[in-house]
Amino acid sequence: MRIRVIGDVSQFDSDIQKQLRDLIELTKNNTRITVIFALNYGGRDEIVRAIHTLVRNSELTEQSFAQSLDTSGIPDPDMIIRPGGEKRLSGFLLWQSQYSELYFTDWHMPEFTSQRLDEALEEFRARKRRFGK
Secondary structure, eight states: OOEEEESOOOGSHHHHHHHHHHHHHHHHHHHSSSEEEEEEOOOHHHHHHHHHHHHHOOOOOOOHHHSSTTTTTTTOSSEEETTTTSOOOTTTTTTTTTTTEEEESSGGGGGHHHHHHHHHHHHHSSOOOOOOO
């Protein structure tokens, strides 16, 4: 598996930052599955950090902005599962979730099972995706 991290890890202790960099480097060539950890992640913070990068490095286009986000190189999610009974994204992947299908549940993550994933995927398959059209 390949490990990716999104979020502002610069606030972590230097030894934790190094361990994360080492883990990412160790797994960077693995392609079967990618696991993404959102650590100290906030959608607004991600956008502000991307803008700071762009102001220093290049002109602002939709593509250059997307490449400056934590999720650069990761496809936008087709579906976001939001457990815990909340009916909001709470700032999660603000830019990337533009055409994501949302699936809200009353159960919490410790109750997430393969059967519940199958139920969510079945509902996803039944949806007609229009991508804003």
